Amino acid sequence: MNSLIEQQVAEIGIEAYLDQHHHKSLLRFLTCGSVDDGKSTLIGRLLHDSHQIYEDQLAAIYTDSQKVGTTGDKPDLALLVDGLQAEREQGITIDVAYRYFSTKKRKFIIADTPGHEQYTRNMATGASTCDVAVILIDARKGVLDQTRRHSYIASLLGIRHFIVAINKMDLVGFDEERFTSIRDEYLEFAEKLNKNIEIKLVPLSALDGDNVVSLSEQTPWYKGDSLLTLLEDVDFVQEQESSDFRFPVQYVNRPNLDFRGFAGTIASGLVKVGDKVKALPSGKMSTIDRIVTFDGDLPEAYSGQAITLTLKDEIDISRGDTIVAADDDVPLSNNLLADIVWMAEAPLEVGRQYDIKVAGKKTVGSVQGIRHQVDINNLETFTTETLPLNGIGLCEVVLNEAIAVDAYQNSIDTGGFIIIDRLTNVTVGAGMVREALIDKTVVSTGDFSAFEIEFNALVRKHFPHWNADDISKLLG
Numbered sequence: 045m046n047s048l049i050e051q052q053v054a055e056i057g058i059e060a061y062l063d064q065h066h067h068k069s070l071l072r073f074l075t076c077g078s079v080d081d082g083k084s085t086l087i088g089r090l091l092h093d094s095h096q097i098y099e100d101q102l103a104a105i106y107t108d109s110q111k112v113g114t115t116g117d118k119p120d121l122a123l124l125v126d127g128l129q130a131e132r133e134q135g136i137t138i139d140v141a142y143r144y145f146s147t148k149k150r151k152f153i154i155a156d157t158p159g160h161e162q163y164t165r166n167m168a169t170g171a172s173t174c175d176v177a178v179i180l181i182d183a184r185k186g187v188l189d190q191t192r193r194h195s196y197i198a199s200l201l202g203i204r205h206f207i208v209a210i211n212k213m214d215l216v217g218f219d220e221e222r223f224t225s226i227r228d229e230y231l232e233f234a235e236k237l238n239k240n241i242e243i244k245l246v247p248l249s250a251l252d253g254d255n256v257v258s259l260s261e262q263t264p265w266y267k268g269d270s271l272l273t274l275l276e277d278v279d280f281v282q283e284q285e286s287s288d289f290r291f292p293v294q295y296v297n298r299p300n301l302d303f304r305g306f307a308g309t310i311a312s313g314l315v316k317v318g319d320k321v322k323a324l325p326s327g328k329m330s331t332i333d334r335i336v337t338f339d340g341d342l343p344e345a346y347s348g349q350a351i352t353l354t355l356k357d358e359i360d361i362s363r364g365d366t367i368v369a370a371d372d373d374v375p376l377s378n379n380l381l382a383d384i385v386w387m388a389e390a391p392l393e394v395g396r397q398y399d400i401k402v403a404g405k406k407t408v409g410s411v412q413g414i415r416h417q418v419d420i421n422n423l424e425t426f427t428t429e430t431l432p433l434n435g436i437g438l439c440e441v442v443l444n445e446a447i448a449v450d451a452y453q454n455s456i457d458t459g460g461f462i463i464i465d466r467l468t469n470v471t472v473g474a475g476m477v478r479e480a481l482i483d484k485t486v487v488s489t490g491d492f493s494a495f496e497i498e499f500n501a502l503v504r505k506h507f508p509h510w511n512a513d514d515i516s517k518l519l520g
């Protein structure tokens with residue numbers, strides 16, 4: 045058994061421990077940085093110093109450190125994290141790995157993403173569910189392109205708390221000036237990111253544990269908290285609960301004529317029995333009758349909870365619809381302005397039909413224009429006809445039907461979408477809605493079927509000499 049748990053159970057008893065554990069808040073964070081900045085070592089150090097490692101695991105690490113480690117006499121804690129054999133042999137982290145640990149105050153899930161440039165898409169995958177980004181910088185190297193790139197993606201994906209961990213301070217003699225100059229350079233760059241991001245910076249040595257779990261004597265000039273304390277104190281729960289209520293319906297549950305429930309997970313906000321709500325896109329109103337869960341009915345429920353709602357009136361709601369507060373003015377549109385991160389080797393094709401999945405709803409759409417691509421090394425923009433692998437651009441997307449549109453920055457689940465290749469069924473891109481372009485609303489399924497629109501696009505692409513008209517434009 046692991047020693048922190050053992051100690052706590054001995055102090056307060058198993059029942060009290062489980063109860064306390066159940067009520068701790070859960071913080072998801074992402075670690076990112078360039079290759080060899082020390083992510084794995086840092087995560088290993090967090091687990092080790094917060095006593096999350098089993099004795100036998102620790103013994104194995106001491107033995108392995110002698111064989112494959114890169115740390116001389118010290119245990120190579122990266123081995124704890126870089127658990128995969130292939131990865132050990134290559135010495136790199138190859139996919140997003142999730143780890144779990146807890147302290148007396150909080151539970152944590154870490155999304156560990158690889159530092160290599162071509163893995164930007166993995167980072168996007170890891171970041172989309174995180175509350176905090178821990179951005180590692182090697183104190184010897186300072187702010188790199190990769191640092192700027194990851195910070196930009198994290199901000200685009202809606203992360204509002206950054207902890208910039210300036211690592212390997214032992215290799216620069218724990219020099220305050222080095223820390224200050226990296227800090228200033230980073231903060232100057234960060235001015236160009238979303239203004240609502242809270243940024244904390246901490247000097248670290250992941251290898252020796254300085255300022256990771258407890259404050260180090262090596263940095264008397266540093267007046268902030270240790271990394272773990274910063275993570276324990278991030279104030280993120282409130283943000284989730286203050287946002288508007290969004291409930292994408294995943295499944296309509298009708299076991300008999302007396303019960304009709306709408307099952308799903310609350311994407312944001314909270315709902316109470318008696319609340320007046322409306323279903324989108326129909327706009328039909330009703331009142332919440334019951335909030336049903338496996339453990340019985342609830343008087344209210346919050347973001348992240350899986351529930352079934354029943355309503356006082358029989359209104360027509362199907363899978364893919366969204367239930368919101370009755371007085372909430374959510375725009376309905378089939379024309380979106382969105383930041384798109386392209387994740388496929390084959391570039392984005394303007395005009396081509398893709399499957400688009402928004403909050404559990406699958407529809408069809410295409411990118412009708414790319415306003416610009418962003419050079420994520422310096423955040424400058426430039427014009428382009430297409431987006432390559434890892435490219436990020438501001439695009440106009442046209443869907444075959446109108447949907448309830450949320451800005452991603454307000455609601456990650458209902459404002460984010462994924463783009464799927466219709467032939468291979470592979471996810472090729474991720475989009476973050478900025479706004480609905482209501483005035484330019486064009487296509488409606490009533491006029492042309494998805495197949496007709498796609499066929500038209502294919503004809504125009506492969507047989508341009510036929511001079512076929514673009515039917516989606518005809519409709520506008």
Ligand SMILES: Nc1nc2c(ncn2[C@@H]2O[C@H](COP(=O)(O)OP(=O)(O)OP(=O)(O)O)[C@@H](O)[C@H]2O)c(=O)[nH]1
Nearest residue numbers: 080081082083084085114122136137212249250251
């Ligand atoms: N001196 C010193 N070395 C460190 C520190 N943190 C990490 N290292 C060393 O830096 C090297 C890379 O560390 P890793 O933890 O494997 O780096 P990573 O960022 O996870 O790298 P990838 O898994 O390849 O993405 C290893 O040799 C570590 O021992 C530190 O604070 N000080």
